[in-house]
Amino acid sequence: MLDVDALRRDYPILSRTVYGKPLVYLDNTATSQTPRQVVEAVTRMYSEHKANVHRGVFFLSQEATDLMEATRDRVARYINAPSREEVIFTRGTTEGLNLVASSMGALLEDGDEIILTRMEHHANIVPWQLLQSRRNVTIKVVPILPDGSLDIEAYKSLFTERTRLVSFCHISNVLGTVNPVAEMARYAHSRGAVVVVDGAQASPHMAIDVQALDVDFYAFSSHKMYGPTGVGVLYGKRELLDRMPPYQGGGEMIKHVSFEGTTFEEPPLKFEAGTPDFVGIAAFSACLDYIESIGLEKIEAHELALLDYATARMMEIPGMRIFGTAHGKAPVISFLMGDAHHYDTGMLLDKLGIAVRTGHHCAQPLMQALGIEGTVRASFALYNTREEVDTFIAALRRIQPLLC
Numbered sequence: 001m002l003d004v005d006a007l008r009r010d011y012p013i014l015s016r017t018v019y020g021k022p023l024v025y026l027d028n029t030a031t032s033q034t035p036r037q038v039v040e041a042v043t044r045m046y047s048e049h050k051a052n053v054h055r056g057v058f059f060l061s062q063e064a065t066d067l068m069e070a071t072r073d074r075v076a077r078y079i080n081a082p083s084r085e086e087v088i089f090t091r092g093t094t095e096g097l098n099l100v101a102s103s104m105g106a107l108l109e110d111g112d113e114i115i116l117t118r119m120e121h122h123a124n125i126v127p128w129q130l131l132q133s134r135r136n137v138t139i140k141v142v143p144i145l146p147d148g149s150l151d152i153e154a155y156k157s158l159f160t161e162r163t164r165l166v167s168f169c170h171i172s173n174v175l176g177t178v179n180p181v182a183e184m185a186r187y188a189h190s191r192g193a194v195v196v197v198d199g200a201q202a203s204p205h206m207a208i209d210v211q212a213l214d215v216d217f218y219a220f221s222s223h224k225m226y227g228p229t230g231v232g233v234l235y236g237k238r239e240l241l242d243r244m245p246p247y248q249g250g251g252e253m254i255k256h257v258s259f260e261g262t263t264f265e266e267p268p269l270k271f272e273a274g275t276p277d278f279v280g281i282a283a284f285s286a287c288l289d290y291i292e293s294i295g296l297e298k299i300e301a302h303e304l305a306l307l308d309y310a311t312a313r314m315m316e317i318p319g320m321r322i323f324g325t326a327h328g329k330a331p332v333i334s335f336l337m338g339d340a341h342h343y344d345t346g347m348l349l350d351k352l353g354i355a356v357r358t359g360h361h362c363a364q365p366l367m368q369a370l371g372i373e374g375t376v377r378a379s380f381a382l383y384n385t386r387e388e389v390d391t392f393i394a395a396l397r398r399i400q401p402l403l404c
């Protein structure tokens with residue numbers, strides 16, 4: 001069991017009040033809060049180690065480079081990547097997916113096909129549409145079943161001999177559905193397709209083993225896993241990274257520049273143009289230490305207990321509709337109360353101190369499939385408590401007669 005009360009002391013923000021009410025923070029799917037240990041690591045970088053990386057001969061620059069590169073080793077271990085060269089630092093999941101769509105996309109040919117799913121975040125849709133403006137590729141979309149799981153039979157039936165790539169989320173940020181990544185990857189590989197996974201929602205909740213999943217690319221964001229903003233990771237298999245052209249051009253990613261012709265660095269630096277967020281990257285190491293010191297299994301068990309409890313209590317409320325009920329789902333609850341507008345529900349909850357998300361959650365094609373414009377979304381992290389769920393339920397009961 002987690003000692004949640006002790007853990008919460010490392011998050012000053014959780015002791016804040018809003019409108020004179022204790023804050024109940026349930027928007028963890030959008031971003032999670034950051035513990036003192038990680039904030040201190042950021043402060044330490046700024047106060048003691050700030051110098052540009054990969055360039056200087058002087059002591060501080062070497063030290064900053066070592067701290068950043070130590071994080072690369074740390075991340076490689078964390079996701080069980082075969083080598084540190086397969087860990088690329090990005091600004092976040094969005095940039096990781098754009099990098100793959102751009103650089104991997106350059107290897108595709110007119111007439112090639114890409115498979116996405118109905119439950120994708122816009123970050124895993126729009127980059128592929130941008131690719132379509134440069135290459136005449138076809139995008140096919142896997143439908144969802146009524147419980148919010150993917151229609152795996154339909155997925156398999158979408159493959160043709162022109163399918164080159166599939167890209168899908170590990171966990172839906174709206175439905176909480178945990179997709180069978182290993183099974184989907186195995187099938188895609190048997191059909192000769194490259195597998196890209198949006199891991200933004202899985203990385204905070206479960207252990208990620210890119211070799212066990214056997215995916216070709218896996219993208220995630222630090223800020224959703226208690227870490228600093230502006231830092232993300234893209235794991236990519238070495239043989240693909242070697243073949244792909246660079247994403248952006250600039251410093252750090254070159255071997256030699258001349259107007260007669262420029263040569264590029266090997267991966268990962270080939271994909272890391274410009275000064276990286278070495279402060280955030282170094283602090284991300286502290287974040288992984290923090291998560292591992294608590295234990296992902298304990299975190300997951302705690303969050304799922306909150307999910308079960310909250311779901312059961314919510315279903316007692318008249319008119320409650322929950323979107324996404326797939327077996328084994330992650331701690332995300334998207335809902336509507338009767339015909340009440342999601343925005344009104346969110347606004348009233350806010351006045352009671354409860355922070356939830358409202359709207360389409362960057363997944364408009366999914367909303368279209370569900371036949372709605374948006375939902376209210378509550379999601380749990382390691383520091384949420386059963387008492388907070390009770391406060392949330394009491395608030396829902398209080399506003400229900402006002403709205404329905």
Ligand SMILES: *Cc1c(COP(=O)(O)O)cnc(C)c1O
Binds near residue numbers: 123171
């Ligand atoms: C948040 C999220 C993204 C985008 O992540 P950023 O950190 O904003 O780049 C992509 N996909 C899913 C499923 C997400 O939840």
